[in-house]
Amino acid sequence: MTTDRHFVIVGGGLAAVKTAQALRDNDFDGSVTLIGAEEHLPYERPPLSKEHLAGKQTLSEFTPKPAQWFRDENIDLRLGTEATALDPAARTVTLPDGSTLSYDKLALATGSTPRTLPIPGADAPGVYTLRTIENSDALVELFAKIDRLAIVGAGWIGLEVAAAARAADVAVTILESARLPLLGVLGSEMAQVFTDLHREHDVDFRFEARVAEIVVREGRAAGVLLADGSTVEADAVLVAVGAAPNTQLAADAGLAVDNGVLVAANLATSDPNIVAVGDIAAQRHPLLERRIRVEHWANALNQPTTAAVTMLGGETEYDRLPYFFTDQYDLGMEYTGYTAPDDDTTVVVRGDKAGREFVAFWLDADHRVLAGMNVNVWDLTDRIKELITAGDPVDPTRLADSSIPL
Structure with a gap:
């Protein structure tokens, strides 16, 4: 198609570069400008806590x-x-020098920012988060020179960093406010x-732990003080308590925002000339019939x-159904589907859970499959998707029987 239209993409990660690619793949030959905050070319983030952190x-x-x-x-890569x-009425994007870019259509792919702790010592040297390649590089260097690491938060990032730290022979203590890691997921x-x-x-796990303060000695983080008065000694502290979607730009522009930028099934925001993708997109999912925001690479x-x-x-x-994966030690896992923490579900296990070679399924009260997680068992993602999208009740006993094909 021949056009003089100008499309702007705000964001410098995988979602941004894939949006630019998709525009060209769909024969858009107008102008495309991609604005990214980082100095690096757009890159994927999963390796930051996996292969790159492990030096692979x-x-x-x-x-x-x-x-x-x-x-x-x-x-036009900036x-x-x-x-x-953003000025949706004028269709302009303002840059730091005060100049503006006009657009016909705009894609927001602004990603997310690691949450921090509103406690004393949280901004001290020796307190780390993980979001960028610089963060990952800093952790690689850190593992080579410390003996003890305290991790606040037992989500995916916290657990993956723990695995990498243990591979580097760093002692790890994980502090988690819930009674188990990943409990809500x-x-x-x-x-x-x-x-x-x-x-x-x-x-070393410390569950139901409330972090009161980052202990600072000689100008650097030296441990974590808990609300019960106990102290976890450490040479550095990683804060891994989730991420907040970068929605301020959208909110200031008057777009509908609620724990993400609200988008329809086609990813259009409340302004029909603006779409949102990736971490910030809180989508009304047409298959799941609920609004979800998924902070994972697949989106x-x-x-x-x-x-x-x-x-x-x-x-x-x-x-597409939500999908994510993790690699920790000798455990590889893929998860497909979606359940909310307050969903009434039953877990059916197929395979050897003790040997960590199994598939877990989450069923609703009508025995319909909502999600599936394959652990060290491969090439099942498509079968799991079929069970979920079919929406039919299954027999839990047959589902658990590995001799019966999915």
Whole structure:
């Protein structure tokens, strides 16, 4: 298609570059500008707590597109800069120097920011978070020179960093406010699997722990003081208590925001000329029939195809099931589907849970499959998707029987 329209993408991660790619793949030959806050070419984030942190991948290996691709595709790539304001009425983006960019369509892919702790010592040297390649590099260097690491938070990032630290022979203590790790995501039975896994690798868990203060000695973090008065000594502290979606730009522009930028099934925001993708997109999911916001790589990878079609005026919906994965020690896991913490579900296990080679299924009260998690068992994701999307009741006894094909 021949056009003089100008599309702008705000964000410098995987969702942003995939949106640019999807526009070109859909034959958009107008102008595209991509604005990214980081100095690096857009890169994928899962390796930051997995392969890169373990020293198995370099940045170039998880950078989807080289600089030449942006030149070849005529993408105006502006790294190391940020959009400071949006004016949906005028269709302009304001940059730090006060200049503006006009747009016909806009994609927001602003990602998220690690949450911090509102406690004394939280900003001291030796307190780390993990979101960027610089954060990951800093942890790699840290593991080579410390003996003890305290991690606040037992979510995916906290557990993956713990595994990498133990591989580097760093002693790890994890402080978690809940009674088990990942409790809100997986429930008690599956959360215990990850508890046992890390304990087998000598990780010290402190559950139902309330962190009162980061202990600072000689100008650096030296441990964590808990509300019960006890202290966990450490040479450094990682804060891994989740991430907040970067929605301020959208909110200031008057877009509908509620724990994310609210988007329809086609990823359009409350302004029809603006879409949102990735971590910030709180979508009304057409298959799940509920609003969800998923902070995982698969959304950043796959949502841009839908976003590009919407920007180009096509009819489409993003109906892929949520998907995420983790690698910790010798455990590899893929999770497909969605359950909320307050959903009334039953877990059915198929395979050898004790040997950590199994599939877990979450069933609702009518025995319909809502989600599935395959642990060290592969090539089942499509079968799990079929069970979920079919929406039919299943026999839990047959589901648990590995001799019966899914």
